[in-house]
Amino acid sequence: MSDLIEPNDEDELAEAIAQAVSSQVPVEICGAGSKRDIGRPLQTAARLTTENLTGITLYEPSELVLSARAGTPLSDIEDALAANNQELAFEPVDLGPMLGQGADLGTIGAVFASNLSGSRRIQIGAARDHFLGMRAVSGRGEVFKSGGRVMKNVTGYDLCRGVAGSWGTLAVMSEVTMKVLPKAQATATLIFLGLTDQVAVDAMCAAMGTPFEVSGAVHLHKDFAKQLVDSEIMRRPSSVTALRLENFKTSLDYRVGRLTDSLSAYGKIIELDDAASQDFWAGMRTLSFLEGSDNPVWRISTAPGNGAKLVSALAKRLDCRASYDWSGGLIWLQTAPTSDAGASEIRRVVAEIGGYANLIRADAGLRATVDVFQPLSPGVAELTVKLKESFDPSGVLNPGRMYLGI
Amino acid sequence: MSGLAVLEPDQEVISRRDQLIRGLRELVPPESVVADEDGRRAFETDALTAYKQMPLAAVLPTTTEQISRVLKFCKANAIKVIARGAGTSLCGGALPSEDSIVLGVSKMNAVLDINYENRAARVQTGITNIEISNAVSPNGFFYAPDPSSQLACTLAGNLAMNSGGAHCLKYGVTTNNVLGLKIVLMDGEIIDIGGDELDASGYDLLGLIIGSEGQFGIITEATVRILRSAEGARPMLMGFSSSEAAGKCVSAIIGSGIIPVAIEFMDKPAIHVCEEFAKAGYPLDAEALLIIEVEGSEEEIEDRLGAIQEIAKPYKPSGVKVSQSAAESAAIWLGRKSAFGAVGRISDYYCMDGVIPLGKLSEVLTEISNICERHKLRVANIFHAGDGNLHPLILYHANDHAEMERAELCGAEVLELCVEVGGCLTGEHGVGVEKRELMTKQFTQIDLEHQMRIKTIFDPEWLLNPAKVFPLNIHHTV
Numbered sequence A: 001m002s003d004l005i006e007p008n009d010e011d012e013l014a015e016a017i018a019q020a021v022s023s024q025v026p027v028e029i030c031g032a033g034s035k036r037d038i039g040r041p042l043q044t045a046a047r048l049t050t051e052n053l054t055g056i057t058l059y060e061p062s063e064l065v066l067s068a069r070a071g072t073p074l075s076d077i078e079d080a081l082a083a084n085n086q087e088l089a090f091e092p093v094d095l096g097p098m099l100g101q102g103a104d105l106g107t108i109g110a111v112f113a114s115n116l117s118g119s120r121r122i123q124i125g126a127a128r129d130h131f132l133g134m135r136a137v138s139g140r141g142e143v144f145k146s147g148g149r150v151m152k153n154v155t156g157y158d159l160c161r162g163v164a165g166s167w168g169t170l171a172v173m174s175e176v177t178m179k180v181l182p183k184a185q186a187t188a189t190l191i192f193l194g195l196t197d198q199v200a201v202d203a204m205c206a207a208m209g210t211p212f213e214v215s216g217a218v219h220l221h222k223d224f225a226k227q228l229v230d231s232e233i234m235r236r237p238s239s240v241t242a243l244r245l246e247n248f249k250t251s252l253d254y255r256v257g258r259l260t261d262s263l264s265a266y267g268k269i270i271e272l273d274d275a276a277s278q279d280f281w282a283g284m285r286t287l288s289f290l291e292g293s294d295n296p297v298w299r300i301s302t303a304p305g306n307g308a309k310l311v312s313a314l315a316k317r318l319d320c321r322a323s324y325d326w327s328g329g330l331i332w333l334q335t336a337p338t339s340d341a342g343a344s345e346i347r348r349v350v351a352e353i354g355g356y357a358n359l360i361r362a363d364a365g366l367r368a369t370v371d372v373f374q375p376l377s378p379g380v381a382e383l384t385v386k387l388k389e390s391f392d393p394s395g396v397l398n399p400g401r402m403y404l405g406i
Numbered sequence B: 001m002s003g004l005a006v007l008e009p010d011q012e013v014i015s016r017r018d019q020l021i022r023g024l025r026e027l028v029p030p031e032s033v034v035a036d037e038d039g040r041r042a043f044e045t046d047a048l049t050a051y052k053q054m055p056l057a058a059v060l061p062t063t064t065e066q067i068s069r070v071l072k073f074c075k076a077n078a079i080k081v082i083a084r085g086a087g088t089s090l091c092g093g094a095l096p097s098e099d100s101i102v103l104g105v106s107k108m109n110a111v112l113d114i115n116y117e118n119r120a121a122r123v124q125t126g127i128t129n130i131e132i133s134n135a136v137s138p139n140g141f142f143y144a145p146d147p148s149s150q151l152a153c154t155l156a157g158n159l160a161m162n163s164g165g166a167h168c169l170k171y172g173v174t175t176n177n178v179l180g181l182k183i184v185l186m187d188g189e190i191i192d193i194g195g196d197e198l199d200a201s202g203y204d205l206l207g208l209i210i211g212s213e214g215q216f217g218i219i220t221e222a223t224v225r226i227l228r229s230a231e232g233a234r235p236m237l238m239g240f241s242s243s244e245a246a247g248k249c250v251s252a253i254i255g256s257g258i259i260p261v262a263i264e265f266m267d268k269p270a271i272h273v274c275e276e277f278a279k280a281g282y283p284l285d286a287e288a289l290l291i292i293e294v295e296g297s298e299e300e301i302e303d304r305l306g307a308i309q310e311i312a313k314p315y316k317p318s319g320v321k322v323s324q325s326a327a328e329s330a331a332i333w334l335g336r337k338s339a340f341g342a343v344g345r346i347s348d349y350y351c352m353d354g355v356i357p358l359g360k361l362s363e364v365l366t367e368i369s370n371i372c373e374r375h376k377l378r379v380a381n382i383f384h385a386g387d388g389n390l391h392p393l394i395l396y397h398a399n400d401h402a403e404m405e406r407a408e409l410c411g412a413e414v415l416e417l418c419v420e421v422g423g424c425l426t427g428e429h430g431v432g433v434e435k436r437e438l439m440t441k442q443f444t445q446i447d448l449e450h451q452m453r454i455k456t457i458f459d460p461e462w463l464l465n466p467a468k469v470f471p472l473n474i475h476h477t478v
Helices: A010-023 A074-082 A108-113 A159-163 A197-208 A249-266 A274-285 A304-315 A343-353 A364-369 A378-391 B011-015 B017-025 B037-041 B064-076 B129-139 B155-161 B205-209 B243-255 B268-278 B298-315 B326-337 B339-346 B358-374 B401-420 B436-442 B445-458
Strands: A003-005 A027-030 A046-049 A056-060 A065-069 A131-138 A143-147 A171-179 A186-193 A214-220 A240-247 A270-272 A297-301 A320-325 A330-335 A356-361 B057-059 B080-084 B100-104 B111-115 B120-124 B178-184 B190-194 B218-225 B233-240 B262-267 B288-295 B318-322 B348-351 B378-384 B389-396
Touching (some): A010 A027, A056 A074, A065 A074, A108 A159, A108 A171, A143 A159, A143 B445, A159 B205, A159 B445, A186 A249, A186 A274, A197 A214, A197 A240, A197 A249, A197 A304, A240 A274, A249 B298, A297 A343, A304 A320, A304 A330, A304 A343, A343 A356, A378 B190, A378 B205, A378 B445, B011 B017, B037 B057, B064 B080, B064 B100, B064 B178, B064 B190, B064 B218, B080 B155, B111 B129, B233 B243, B233 B298, B233 B326, B243 B262, B243 B298, B243 B358, B268 B288, B268 B326, B268 B339, B268 B378, B288 B298, B298 B318, B326 B339, B339 B348, B348 B401, B358 B378, B358 B389, B358 B401, B389 B401, B401 B436
Parallel strands (some): A027 A046, B057 B100
Antiparallel strands (some): A056 A065, A065 A171, A131 A143, A186 A240, A214 A240, A214 A320, A297 A356, A320 A330, B120 B218, B178 B190, B178 B218, B233 B288, B262 B288, B262 B378, B378 B389
């Protein structure tokens, strides 16, 4: 068992990191720990959690801004926003359930540390695009800040984005500030049944190229789809392609009609109403179709138009099953539990077609032997090493979580 | 001009000028090296014209490989390098020094690939901002960031400054609209960051490089997001009897759940100058004006503008005018987008770029008036109200040395005020030389050290666009 460090405020956090530096004891950095099983396994003598750094410190609905201490549960933030009909528009996916950890456990700091975005990312941007400001403690044990509470800010370098997606390897955030947006009044979903992957990707890309502001474009393998779509609609197993429209009620019917017309060549379209839509997209947010299995899961990012081609190339060599988000640009790929979970084949195909593949679900043994995060090109690797040394010269923050030796 | 502190120029480099220029000429086509005095003069300043420094030469390569060779040569010869797009920086971001060369990407302006399926375009960075939209508009697409200088400014400059524009309330700024880039580092190494996928793995180098003010490397290519244009868009005008009422109206609109694609604010002096120029029908008796634009189908636009007028009622708008035609819309936007030029017709001005929380608008505008009065200067305020980005234009006479110094002091006080109320020094123009000494108002020494260390990673000798962004007394101290 590692020692647990639970700072109660930013000063204690800075002190704890400074202590780790002076004693040269690396520390695992966690929020609530719901994503501890992502990344290379850590063997640190101590674990630090930001769970005691809680509370919303600023919320101005009419300025679309919210600040909270990093350990604040995401669910608290979403509740506060919902009370004002607002939300985090990038709808962070909840990886807890598919990792066997349960839903709604994550903290807001971890959302930004892992740059997790959901289906709406294709329209509105990622977590990092909504990240306005932070206070953090670097691996030097020093408190620093970047950005602020205003929507536009180019004062100095953009360290918020530098720290977003760095999985606690550069700094421990103590407070984060984010852009929030109004919730749409109403949601509708257009569904196609039984499209092949390539036709589905074509249809999704066509939909994204319309002016109707499609805010979700996903395509699920038939085995995945049955967990998200009612058997009333899907009488026999088939793939599901879903397109989401969100808007004012007065606009929604019009947009549903226009989008249906423009996509009719791709097949029969079924419309889900607001309630059924909410259920469907909630399922996408928790990736419920990946629950109940221990098989490895990869998260592959590529140009949307290449999604089906990439999966098709993989399927020739691998026993795998895919669901597509982001109009084909994000692939959740479940593979058979082979010795490398398909890593060499996946990385070969990704190198050929473009993009990257990260191993999200796998047992610790596999994560210790396979590159969990996409290996870096030499130039980028060199910059990555130097950035790590710059923020965390003693290597005390989550050492090796992303890359061996970094 | 007032006394801009400069780094001590490297006399040794200056003394070798002829030899260095011969060396540069071996690396690029002969016409790409501008060394004569008249030619160089075009590069001695940018849109912050108060400051001028003649560079050793300007080099305008035509390929990424040439840029790589030039940077390697400059590193070997300890020559400072000032990156330049079109030279429209308002913060002196492209101001050279006597011991530097200006390295411009203006000859690299091709569209390399457009992929509508992926909604992405790969371009060389010397392309102007508007040319990206022009290249994809026949297919109904556009590139979203739209700085007022978009007819002239290059993508390279937009990337360096993380530029915004009037429509970024809905569509985000440059960093939200770029997927990948090709950058040449000071040692000549060419690196591809990101690609055409939606997000990159590993550290967000893309996010760090965008907005680094030309201090990390020379970006020669970028893959940008292109978006399908809305079916239509139409602005409306509303006048108010006070800036406070206009500010409250903006809060009420956003609080209601409507996010217009743009909300622009002008105060009375700005209204008058812009109306004189654009004849757009701005209400001349109003103390404040909002230009609000919404997008969608005709019915949606009608519906949304109607809802906004309902929300605005308690704030007693006057001179409400909804654009009825493309020509009226163009005139309304011409007034706003030409605001700087229009003010420039009547006076020299110093353009500020602070950002404030919207709720502080009234308080800040009152205090700006007080500050300007104390310095005996006039001011016109233009404001991206939806996102809090304030552009006070402080009017002065450039040939009156004392007045110019007062304008600079006045500007500094205005920006300090923005920081005090919870905002920041610059929302879209960048720090450059103009605001570097104010950085300590917003950041601690430790904050700045965390930033400067990243500069040192990319450029250990601080040869790339040095003497910008950070106060000179801590320049290159990590």
